[in-house]
Amino acid sequence: MYAFNYHAPKTVRQAATLLAKNEEGKVLAGGQTLLPTMKQRLASPSALIDLNHAEGMTGIEQKGRNIVIGAMTRHVEVATSAVVKNAIPGLAALAEGIGDAAVRNRGTIGGSIANNDPAADYPSAALALNATIITNKRKITADEFFQGMFATALEEGEIIVKVSFPIPSKAAYEKFPNPASRYALVGVFVAKKGSDVRVAVTGAGSNGVFRSKECEAALASRFNAKALDGVKVAASGLNADMHASADYRAHLIPVMAKRAVEKATAK
Amino acid sequence: MSAKTGVGAPVLRKEDFRFITGKGQYTDDINRQDQAYAYFLRSPHAHANIKKLDISAAQKAPGVLGVLTGDDLAADKIGGLICGWMIHNKDGSPMKAGAHPALAQGKVRYVGDHVAVVIADTYAQAKDAAEKIIVDYQVLPAVVDMNKAKSAGAIHDVAPDNVVYDWHLGDKAATDAAFSKAKHVTKIDLVNNRLIPNAMEPRAAIGDFDSGTGVYTLYTTSQNPHVARLVLSAFVGIAPEHKLRVIAPDVGGGFGSKIFIYAEETVCVWASKKVGRPVKWTADRTEAFLSDAHGRDHISHAELALDDKGKILGLRVKTKANLGAYLSTFSSCVPTYLYAPLLSGQYDIPAIYAEVEGIYTTTAPVDAYRGAGRPEATFLIERIIEKAARETGSDPAMFRRKNFIKSFPHQTPVIMAYDTGNYTASLDLALEMADYKNFAKRKKDSAKNGKLRGIGFSAYIEACGIAPSAAVGSLGAGVGLWESAEIRVNPVGTVEVLTGSHSHGQGHETTFAQLVADRLGIDIDSVAVVHGDTDKVQFGMGTYGSRSGAVGMSAIVKAVDKVIAKGKKVAAYALEAAEKDIQFKDGRFSVAGTDKSLAFGEVALQAYIAHKFNGQDLEPGLKEGAFYDPTNFTFPSGVHICEVEIDPDTGTTDIVKWTAVDDFGNVINPMIVEGQVHGGIAQGVGQALLEGAHYNADGQLVTASYMDYTMPRADDLPSFDVGMTNTPCTTNPLGIKGCGEAGAIAAPPAVINAITDAVGHEDVPMPATPYAVWQACQKGARKLAAE
């Protein structure tokens, strides 16, 4: 780790000001991604602006037909929240499956979404549930927000403050973990709200989280697992590495989608 | 002495309180006054000439005490690291071993190779300064694929075709003759995947030169501190042995990787004099992945000849063994003498011929890793046996039973003389525990749920208790492999056991104390085990190859017997009786036929006060030492049965049942033994399902972190059903064989035999990850469709 300046702003506004002042600065959330990369000297921010003391960035509440989660809310809080479990059990289950207990106790939803790791779990939920990412400057829909591997619509100095998830009628997440890292090799989040069916896939795409048109088309008329029988997903544009070929990932997408739908439709 | 702590009792581990309350003293916990820190600049390239190495800016960086390179080692006449086992080629010529300097001298040969060391006041300063070192590399082609290594360009000038040795064992003519009579020949091609040890505690070292006395002290993560001192003194030339003290304090796991003498500790101890300060280095996990000696990595072809009744006539094996970029301390013997002599397995095989080529590649050195050669042999023999049974339509259990060795002692065609064993007994018990007879029904039930069920056997043998010194000497070993022990009895009757064995997870502080307390009839808490310090223990050969029980404890028994003999002399004076009338039983010396007796502690006091005898007739004190040199290896064996269920949609393998029946001979502490079995199976399942080191074509280690290298986790493993049979070893006083490596040896073929059974063909690699098994399922489905 290289030396850096440390700031602990009390408000989002102060954080934004500090971020504007420190050109090479970065905000620090749970530190589960940022600190390891700094330790390996792969990142060298001039300053860390620690969001852990900023007011108004944590907490989970139901606002009308939405679940609104503060950006600094830890994975463990989402996993164990009665509000989330009641309204979107698939989202709580997703959070429960991230990393290990230590990671879940520190890692945050805002950090995960801002980072947009192509194998992270939360981006699939945000995309499938048609979430809105609320920053200190504006509101961004999930469809616009995720722009490729580690790339998002966030601009310089923009900070995620909250994420708002419309409550679906049915939703679930199924993850096939990478055996080593246990990030998603293929993770599929399915959600149905009214007649709208969205299927978001993480881990598989060479350009980050994406919606599976094939699965969505199959499920649009009939939201049940059988509807996915025989659905094939093309391997082009999918990731290939030592853990899985693009073909294998393509094969796993409908398999995981099917299992997710089974979960979502189970009584 | 109570039965609760005697030999055979499941005594809780004495050392665990210290470990689980954070009171362990590991090398990195030790800090010397004015200690400085070392950072090693490592090669980013797999293979390159160093055209220029400019350290001038680094030398001027803040906090820097010294920047040292291979030139400094040469100037100080510090020798290179050695390989302690000479292997000879088929034609009798010696192997080709390239030089192994602790810091590169003109060339780097793997990613992670040591280019220079920076020593500074703080670790961060050393690391910062290292970034200022300018290295001009002339990059050379990486040599990663063993099959292409011969024409790839020399890594070491002495080995132009990158072949270290071309070795063989067995009778070629007799084996060819056996194959010419065969009714059936089973052939198999196997890759034994490369593993990275991953001890919980990374390697670490502190070198500390005392200019007042001229003595160097090295604190290091070692499984064998005396061997480290011997090598650093006699070969590397740091200092003569009486001026070099090596301390291996608590060590957090080794699995073989801490047997070897590495560049880092060599440099730390040498540099401590050069910079005039103690020098500490602690590996980070990335360094551990890159530079700890890796394990396994064989490519083999084997053929098994059968007669018309399914009896084995002969075995032929051709193996290429990856030795990495340099020959690590014992690397040369692992794929030769620790491998081919085990190829007879539990079977009566009249003729065996094995050929092994040791190959240099631009990868981390490969050396002994839990099992060392024996897992590779067992994987080969148990895979080909299973395949032969399938090809001849035999039940795999019956096929094994038919070919088991049934009378002992048994001389195999590949050196080993098995003293004893009862392979049928382990098989019978394992079949019963695994409920083998109802397997077909379970397979049907799985099929109903869309799952593929398979069962796999592994009837393993291993050679432990390495080893008779003269025997290994004749095979090329540079050292003898006896063990030493010293029993120091204090005047109040408490005892210190000094042993040359080293405990780094095995629980010696408990088992050794159990043995000594039992023999001397004293309380287990009156016994302390001292190890890991060359200033305390006179000499020892260390812990590896499951030798601490069979060899280390045998030495202890010998020393204990001497203590009792001396005690009898003391007791004779104190009880005013003839020495021949003194008996020792249950902790008391007594005069036969009388009620006169003294407790062990009372005799100890008499020995030290020496009031009752004349110091000229009998020396005061009570302290005895012994060296024990075994007369043979020991041969633990057993049968493991693995049952799997595979989800063909994802390729996920679920181990639904694991049966382990092991014959370790007599057992000192069954709880610790069972723990060793569990850990061994976990590592073996790790090899079979999860772990695999992967270098890309450029020689970069892709699996250099836990993001890509899959360590076994608790939820990857089932509960194990462990059973034991006991055929005591006949060649050591305790009848014990060794248990430390059995699980790691037995497990991989059991898993792969089960998976190949489930998918219906033999083409399943290790690690059998979901991706690999999914591919195997696709292939199996295609095969079924074609049939």
Ligand SMILES: Cc1cc2nc3c(=O)[nH]c(=O)nc-3n(C[C@H](O)[C@H](O)[C@H](O)COP(=O)(O)OP(=O)(O)OC[C@H]3O[C@@H](n4cnc5c(N)ncnc54)[C@H](O)[C@@H]3O)c2cc1C
């Ligand atoms: C061992 C391990 C296992 C893991 N396993 C998984 C897994 O299975 N699935 C999974 O999805 N994830 C996994 N993670 C990732 C983890 O769950 C976190 O989600 C992730 O590290 C980012 O969250 P964080 O709060 O730690 O962010 P940080 O590491 O603090 O920050 C990450 C990045 O986001 C930026 N950032 C943070 N917060 C904000 C904000 N509010 N606004 C704008 N930018 C922001 C930071 O500047 C930084 O660039 C794992 C991590 C570890 C260490």
